[in-house]
Amino acid sequence: MNKTSGAVVLLSGGVDSTTLLHFVKKELGVSPVHALSFLYGQKHVKELDMACEQAKLAGAETHEVIDISFMAAIIGSASVLTREGGEVPDLDQIAESDRSQPPTYVPNRNMLFLSLAASYAESRGIPDLFYGAQAQDEYGYWDCTNDFLSAINAVLALNRDLPVMVKAPFIAMRKVDVLKKGLELGIDYSRTWTCYRGDTSPCGTCPSCVERKTAFEELEE
């Protein structure tokens, strides 16, 4: 496979990955940019409408939504994000001791997403894969950390032909700083989706909503 230019960007339609997409395109000046989203049985599938819209707004060359909703069967009842009838708890219902691996964690989801995206990138000769992982304020998933990123890149670096590299420029940033960057880039955050619950408007109390709200409040301080 011959190496080409450009990058793949993982795009969920939330604050971090939307900012990343615009950042890669406008600030880093990468071209062409290929946005990649996953339908994995998440209740908050509305995020994918926002992803489609943002891919167009950012001028992505392509945007593909990969349907891996069979994941719901693989995961079974292990995550409230995919479990039928599973109720996403409010952040304040999650005990401190559970926050390192909360019920909203989807088993090994991010390794799977990155494996698929690396396969997609490698098959097209694209060397760079951008991932919107970001230092969480309330709790951190193990598969959003810098250690995780380094370990994934250590796997991919073994590829003898085209080692894809995962880049996560926001990994050490707080959400408020991601927002600042995005506002500089002219992003309209009313066209992003964060809430874990699948309702028509954001609940305001789930862990994701609280994090988003806190970041916007900090912006005004």
Next chain:
Amino acid sequence: MNKTSGAVVLLSGGVDSTTLLHFVKKELGVSPVHALSFLYGQKHVKELDMACEQAKLAGAETHEVIDISFMAAIIGSASVLTREGGEVPDLDQIAESDRSQPPTYVPNRNMLFLSLAASYAESRGIPDLFYGAQAQDEYGYWDCTNDFLSAINAVLALNRDLPVMVKAPFIAMRKVDVLKKGLELGIDYSRTWTCYRGDTSPCGTCPSCVERKTAFEELEE
């Protein structure tokens, strides 16, 4: 997720993974064993019939075939194993210089398989995942090596709740030694499938057939 007993075994229906399944069940005495296979758009889908048969013969508790045939679209034309109309070359048509990443290589396939299998295992509280990687004689894929195995385990070890561990007991063995082990375990290798081509009988000349034939010949020496 509470830790349970047992193991997941990746089962393609070929010599190595079939031997592994019987080995884990009979020699290691692991119970229950959950066999996991993937339909990924491979031409040699016949291997899955053998996988189903072997799962029953070995007394696996469950056997699931996960349909990820959408992979063919992700990979595009990058592998002859999944490309429509793509012709699998004979081993002697592959130049020495191409053998470290030959046309039968499927971009990042094994990282994807292991990510999915780890997600499956973690969701069920199963700590061990067995993988039939084995030191190839004719050429080696980067994602069948011991370095690859170590790097994958370094990713999974970061999981704070249930780190799944990938075990590949045959990784340093030659195929002939895997066969010897399997024959001791009473495996009927006529009920396994190796040929990369999708014909009704094995071609005898593709890289996989040559490797298998060589191992059987060495057995008689």
